[in-house]
Amino acid sequence: MKIVSSELQLPARRGRTEAVILFVVAWQTFAIAASAIDEIRSTDSFSLTASEITLKSVSKVKHRLRRGAKWYYVVNACAHFELPVSPPTLVLVLRNSRIAVLVDQIDRIETISRLMVIPRCFSGPELLWYRGLTLIDGNVIPVVNPSGFLTENEIMQLDVLDSSASVPVQSEITSRRSDTHGVSP
Amino acid sequence: MNAPTTKLKSYIIVPFGNSRVSFAAHSVIELISLGKLQKFPHRTSWISGVIVRRNRVIPVCDVVGLLGETNAPVCRFYLVAEWEEGSTRDWCAIPVAGECELTNAEAIMHIDADNQKPHIAGFLQVGDERIQILDLAKLIKARRMQHEANVAEASS
Numbered sequence: 001m002k003i004v005s006s007e008l009q010l011p012a013r014r015g016r017t018e019a020v021i022l023f024v025v026a027w028q029t030f031a032i033a034a035s036a037i038d039e040i041r042s043t044d045s046f047s048l049t050a051s052e053i054t055l056k057s058v059s060k061v062k063h064r065l066r067r068g069a070k071w072y073y074v075v076n077a078c079a080h081f082e083l084p085v086s087p088p089t090l091v092l093v094l095r096n097s098r099i100a101v102l103v104d105q106i107d108r109i110e111t112i113s114r115l116m117v118i119p120r121c122f123s124g125p126e127l128l129w130y131r132g133l134t135l136i137d138g139n140v141i142p143v144v145n146p147s148g149f150l151t152e153n154e155i156m157q158l159d160v161l162d163s164s165a166s167v168p169v170q171s172e173i174t175s176r177r178s179d180t181h182g183v184s185p
Numbered sequence: 186m187n188a189p190t191t192k193l194k195s196y197i198i199v200p201f202g203n204s205r206v207s208f209a210a211h212s213v214i215e216l217i218s219l220g221k222l223q224k225f226p227h228r229t230s231w232i233s234g235v236i237v238r239r240n241r242v243i244p245v246c247d248v249v250g251l252l253g254e255t256n257a258p259v260c261r262f263y264l265v266a267e268w269e270e271g272s273t274r275d276w277c278a279i280p281v282a283g284e285c286e287l288t289n290a291e292a293i294m295h296i297d298a299d300n301q302k303p304h305i306a307g308f309l310q311v312g313d314e315r316i317q318i319l320d321l322a323k324l325i326k327a328r329r330m331q332h333e334a335n336v337a338e339a340s341s
Contacts, residue, residue: 028226081226119235120275121244123329124228124336133225133235133242140223140235140242 018115020134020143022107023092026083029107029141031134036146038095039067040106046091050074055161058154065100067093072100073158075149081129094146101149110136115143196309198286198316199264199279201252206317207288207309214265214276216285228336231328236278238265245278251328252319268322277325292318303327 020031049066053073060079065072072093078086080101088102115132128148134141150158195210222234222245233247243265260280267276292307293315304324309316 030225082228083226116242119242119244119277120270120273121232121246121277121325121329122227122229123332126227126229129226135237135240135242138237140225140237142225 017111017113019109019111021092021109022136022141023090023103024105024107025077025081025103026086028081028083029139030077031110031112031136031141031143032092032146033131033143034109036095037092039093041091041093043089043091043102053158053161055158058150058158061150061154061158064158065091065093070098072098073150073155074100074102076102078102080149094149097146098155099146099149112136112143193289193291195287195289196292196318197264198288198309198311199281200284201281204316205314206252206319208264208266208319208321209306210287212266212268212321214267216281216283217263217265217278219261219263219280229329230332230335236263238278241276243276243278245280251279251324266321268325270322270326277321 019034021034021037022029022031024030046065050063051066053061053064055061060076061073062076063074065074074091076088078084078088086104088104090103090106092101092103094100112134115134117132118127118130126142128151129145130142130148131145132143134143196207197210197213198205198207217238220236220238222236224234231247231251232244234245235242236245237243245263259282261283262281262285263278264281264285265276265278267274269275288309288311290309290311292309304320304327306318306320306323309318
């Protein structure tokens with residue numbers, strides 16, 4: 001046994017604070033940098049500007065959302081994180097990207113001062129999903145990587161789908177909330 | 186068959202199911218009682234969650250997944266151990282029953298280099314019992330490689 005050196009306890013980053021938005025997907029709390037969010041919409045409000053899109057290899061995307069001149073691919077966070085199905089009520093439109101994310105609810109905004117790197121034991125896609133981990137009230141909260149929801153390759157695959165194949169979804173998202181795209185428990 | 190070489194060092198002997206394994210004492214940080222296991226989505230199959238200790242997030246290894254032990258012991262403590270990869274050190278917590286033993290012993294190194302698993306650094310002879318000395322870093326790397334291979338196979 002040995003005394004723990006102070007060197008080992010250093011956080012990955014020090015002296016910086018960052019505003020994060022805590023959101024909930026299937027009873028699991030995540031954080032995302034507030035600066036990474038361009039807009040938070042209700043699923044009710046975006047249904048008129050969304051259309052269906054189906055690509056077997058990117059099954060976590062079922063809709064795309066028109067916002068100005070751009071199309072955003074809507075990722076279901078339940079499916080992305082392989083969580084049990086839960087009804088999304090909000091869409092996080094990400095900044096400087098073409099990705100929007102369906103989530104259950106927003107918890108609150110917090111300021112964090114530590115972003116710890118993911119322990120090196122982890123070796124799965126979580127290394128891409130998360131920028132790191134943070135501690136809030138003693139709870140470990142993963143801080144998501146905004147660009148981890150879709151890879152460049154997945155965006156490219158979605159881009160090549162003929163836009164004519166998409167059909168207006170009307171109010172389908174709000175009317176089919178029980179039919180979300182997560183993995184059943 | 187290589188000629189055995191011996192070194193006198195300190196080891197922590199830990200029961201795992203029906204057998205016992207050991208770790209170099211210098212790699213063991215502490216033995217702590219079971220705390221709150223926290224979980225978040227991930228796909229590293231042999232990690233069952235994380236604990237927070239000394240303001241660090243420490244992954245908890247699933248003994249069955251890590252050591253391939255089928256008779257997982259009833260665990261009452263976490264053995265927090267350090268492992269190194271390159272110039273980086275990290276910690277992991279291994280659930281143990283608690284009957285850990287500190288011993289100074291001669292390690293028998295490289296009994297059979299050809300057949301010895303890479304994560305077994307050698308053996309301790311305690312009475313009639315031959316106890317594996319685990320190299321945690323090599324064990325974790327081996328599991329990581331195996332996990333990545335399984336994922337690649339599943340996706341192909």
